[in-house]
Amino acid sequence: xxxxxxxxxxxxxxxxxxxxxxxxxxxxxxxxxxxxxxxxxxxxxxxxxxxxxxxxxxxxxxxxxxxxxxxxxxxxxxxxxxxxxxxxxxxxxxxxxxxxxxxxxxxxxxxxxxxxxxxxxxxxxxxxxxxxxxxxxxxxxxxxxxxxxxxxxxxxxxxxxxxxxxxxxxxxxxxxxxxxxxxxxxxxxxxxxxxxxxxxxxxxxxxxxxxxxxxxxxxxxxxxxxxxxxxxxxxxxxxxxxxxxxxxxxxxxxxxxxxxxxxxxxxxxxxxxxxxxxxxxxxxxxxxxxxxxxxxxxxxxxxxxxxxxxxxxxxxxxxxxxxxxxxx
Amino acid sequence: xxxxxxxxxxxxxxxxxxxxxxxxxxxxxxxxxxxxxxxxxxxxxxxxxxxxxxxxxxxxxxxxxxxxxxxxxxxxxxxxxxxxxxxxxxxxxxxxxxxxxxxxxxxxxxxxxxxxxxxxxxxxxxxxxxxxxxxxxxxxxxxxxxxxxxxxxxxxxxxxxxxxxxxxxxxxxxxxxxxxxxxxxxxxxxxxxxxxxxxxxxxxxxxxxxxxxxxxxxxxxxxxxxxxxxxxxxxxxxxxxxxxxxxxxxxxxxxxxxxxxxxxxxxxxxxxxxxxxxxxxxxxx
Numbered sequence: 001x002x003x004x005x006x007x008x009x010x011x012x013x014x015x016x017x018x019x020x021x022x023x024x025x026x027x028x029x030x031x032x033x034x035x036x037x038x039x040x041x042x043x044x045x046x047x048x049x050x051x052x053x054x055x056x057x058x059x060x061x062x063x064x065x066x067x068x069x070x071x072x073x074x075x076x077x078x079x080x081x082x083x084x085x086x087x088x089x090x091x092x093x094x095x096x097x098x099x100x101x102x103x104x105x106x107x108x109x110x111x112x113x114x115x116x117x118x119x120x121x122x123x124x125x126x127x128x129x130x131x132x133x134x135x136x137x138x139x140x141x142x143x144x145x146x147x148x149x150x151x152x153x154x155x156x157x158x159x160x161x162x163x164x165x166x167x168x169x170x171x172x173x174x175x176x177x178x179x180x181x182x183x184x185x186x187x188x189x190x191x192x193x194x195x196x197x198x199x200x201x202x203x204x205x206x207x208x209x210x211x212x213x214x215x216x217x218x219x220x221x222x223x224x225x226x227x228x229x230x231x232x233x234x235x236x237x238x239x240x241x242x243x244x245x246x247x248x249x250x251x252x253x254x255x256x257x258x259x260x261x262x263x264x265x266x267x268x269x270x271x272x273x274x275x276x277x278x279x280x281x282x283x284x285x286x287x288x289x290x291x292x293x294x295x296x297x298x299x300x301x302x303x304x305x306x307x308x309x310x311x312x313x314x315x316x317x318x319x320x321x322x323x324x325x326x327x328x
Numbered sequence: 329x330x331x332x333x334x335x336x337x338x339x340x341x342x343x344x345x346x347x348x349x350x351x352x353x354x355x356x357x358x359x360x361x362x363x364x365x366x367x368x369x370x371x372x373x374x375x376x377x378x379x380x381x382x383x384x385x386x387x388x389x390x391x392x393x394x395x396x397x398x399x400x401x402x403x404x405x406x407x408x409x410x411x412x413x414x415x416x417x418x419x420x421x422x423x424x425x426x427x428x429x430x431x432x433x434x435x436x437x438x439x440x441x442x443x444x445x446x447x448x449x450x451x452x453x454x455x456x457x458x459x460x461x462x463x464x465x466x467x468x469x470x471x472x473x474x475x476x477x478x479x480x481x482x483x484x485x486x487x488x489x490x491x492x493x494x495x496x497x498x499x500x501x502x503x504x505x506x507x508x509x510x511x512x513x514x515x516x517x518x519x520x521x522x523x524x525x526x527x528x529x530x531x532x533x534x535x536x537x538x539x540x541x542x543x544x545x546x547x548x549x550x551x552x553x554x555x556x557x558x559x560x561x562x563x564x565x566x567x568x569x570x571x572x573x574x575x576x577x578x579x580x581x582x583x584x585x586x587x588x589x590x591x592x593x594x595x596x597x598x599x600x601x602x603x604x605x606x607x608x609x610x611x612x613x
Contacts, residue, residue, distance in 0.1 A: 041516045042435035049428035049447065049487050052420075056465070056484045057450040063461035072464075117353075124350050129343045135350055137597050139357045144596035146544045148563035149589035153360040156367065156578050162375065164363060164382055178378065203356065211604050257452075257607055264454030267547035271567055285456040285548075292460045293552050302460045309457070316452055323445050 067302035074296030086303035096304065098279045099287040103311070106198055106283055107262055111255065113202040118209025118254075125210065126217050140207040147204065151271040154200045158186040158272070187273050190280035197269045197281050204268075205258055212254030217243070253322050259315040263308060284308055361590070368393055368583035375578055393579035394587075403584055405558045406565040409475045410544070410588065413561055416479040418539035421486040425535060428487075429494025430520055434506070444495055451488035455548045458484070466553050477553040478561065482543045489542065490535040493606045497531030498524065534602050541596045544588070562588045 068086055072079035090096045125136055142150060157164050161178055163186065169175045176182040186196040228238045266285035269275060275282030275290070284307060292301020367375065369389040380386040397403040431437060432444045462481055463472075471477040501524055509519040525532070543561075550564035557569050566584045570577060596603075 038435055038516065039437060042431040042437040042440075045427035045431035045435075045520075046437070046443070049424040049491050050443070052424055052483060052487055053447055053450050056462070056481070057453055057458065057488075060458045060461035060465060061453060063464065064457055067460055067464075120349070121353050124346055124353070127342070127346045129346045135354060139350075139353050140597060140600055141361060141593050142357050144541075144593040144600060145361070145589050146563050146585075146592055148547045148567060149585040149592075150360060152567055152581055152585050153364045156576075156582065157360065157363060159576075159578075162378065167378060167382055170378075203360075207357065208604075211600065215601075215604055253607075260452050260454065264456045266456060270551075271547075288456060288460075289548070289552070293463070298460050298464070305457045305460065308454065312454070316449065319452065320445065320449060323448070 064302045067298050068306050070299050072298040086300045090304050095279050099282045099284045103283040110198050110201045114206045114209045117206040121210035122213035125214055142204045143207040147267045151268055155272055160185045160188055190277055193273050193281040197272055200268050209254055256315045256319045364582040364586045367578055368586050393583040396580050397584050402558045406560055406562045410561040413475050413478050414540045414543045417482040417543050418536045420483045421490050421539040425487050425490035426494050428491045430498050433495045433498035447488050448492040451485055459548055459552050473556050475559045481549050486539045486542050494531055497528050501527055537599050544592050
């Protein structure tokens with residue numbers, strides 16, 4: 001067959017017809033069966049999305065592993081393998097450890113506040129009252145606004161001199177006038193900068209926790225609660241033994257997603273403080289950006305970004321387990 | 329207060345308690361938006377006077393901040409860029425995610441559940457890990473310094489999310505519809521295009537909305553890949569071009585983000601439940 005087609009030989013079409021005609025009458029070729037056609041059709045439909053993701057997420061991820069062990073630089077297209085040098089130099093950098101510590105503090109403190117605020121809000125929204133839809137629509141605005149947009153609004157509210165927050169605090173008699181020692185400069189004082197960034201993250205994501213929880217609460221069938229009530233359970237018992245076990249998975253998955261989003265977000269800190277003053281609010285993503293793009297040291301930037309992986313991995317693993325369990 | 333006597337009284341009291349509890353949440357959530365709104369319409373001197381009450385206009389409102397924006401900056405370009413990028417991203421997402429979602433949900437492919445989960449998990453690979461290698465990809469494609477870079481990159485998170493979303497949608501369409509179409513002589517592709525797709529239109533629409541809103545949520549890729557002033561999308565252009573050194577034109581900045589932020593927030597609001605369902609439940613829904 002190949003030789004025929006290679007030599008452009010006579011009538012390949014005729015030959016093909018001769019081969020396939022008896023095949024059709026006797027038994028259809030494997031690719032002609034109904035089952036096989038469905039699979040071919042299916043994988044064809046799947047291919048564009050799968051290829052896109054493989055080429056632009058899978059391959060770059062592997063490429064970032066390569067970058068991290070190379071001396072890749074923006075100016076120099078040829079990268080050499082330098083082993084774990086980038087990881088070692090990051091490891092020995094003071095700024096790296098400050099950023100690592102800030103990232104963990106940021107994550108944990110923000111998660112605590114988001115859980116508390118989110119749970120309270122979810123309980124309130126669970127009640128039936130007039131105007132519920134409108135109020136729900138209003139409280140989720142922080143999560144739906146594009147992040148760069150809302151961070152800029154906060155930057156203006158944190159202004160060193162004309163901060164509206166300070167105006168309120170001043171007129172409530174809680175702080176002294178501008179220039180006095182008790183006038184907080186939210187983004188300029190090392191003790192306040194990270195807290196100010198955390199506050200924005202909490203503000204932005206507590207509605208997310210609330211809505212995820214709300215979905216959890218409303219998925220607890222009322223009959224189960226009623227049954228528990230009939231059986232003589234107190235409100236607290238019902239909450240502890242019926243509601244919590246049923247909503248726990250959904251609460252967990254909300255927190256896991258939030259962890260992934262929060263750990264890898266650079267925009268809040270980058271737009272508010274760029275990690276300053278000094279390194280007071282520097283977190284890993286900001287450091288990776290500054291070293292990788294601004295300083296042009298791709299290799300070391302990639303290595304620093306990869307230090308996020310051990311922090312992300314447990315969350316991703318749990319998400320995965322949850323998704324798998326839900327299939328059945 | 330005396331104990332409530334009637335059921336009606338009880339109900340009113342409970343409502344009041346709930347409102348009292350919700351008030352601080354609503355205030356905290358909405359205040360930054362209100363602050364943007366009022367700042368955008370204030371005259372410059374009105375912004376910088378601490379002796380007045382800042383929550384309302386002390387000088388007459390003005391549209392000057394908006395005209396500055398459109399006539400003295402690249403803002404018009406950024407809006408056009410944002411819209412064009414989002415539209416391309418939506419097209420790419422639809423062409424890939426809708427067929428993929430269908431294949432995974434309906435065609436009983438071997439390993440389809442795992443493939444579905446694997447694709448969705450890539451949604452969770454953070455941009456901060458991918459942006460350095462992607463900067464190389466973008467440079468290789470010759471797209472650095474153009475908004476086309478973002479058209480290529482944004483589908484890396486819209487495709488996984490929307491594939492997952494569409495899987496959920498297609499699972500809710502009754503199998504009989506396709507079977508009936510097949511009996512009536514439609515091919516596999518015909519059954520998909522002519523029968524299943526039309527009834528899944530709400531799902532397709534939702535995917536388009538998410539392609540838009542998720543693109544608008546990005547900041548990192550835009551910041552890293554697009555530097556010329558006239559090529560940026562709005563969320564990147566405003567903070568990088570309207571802030572020069574220590575000079576802040578707060579009126580114009582707030583006007584700029586408000587014009588884009590508010591419509592996106594409203595749109596997203598309507599589809600928020602879908603988003604939550606998508607990432608927490610997805611397939612099982």
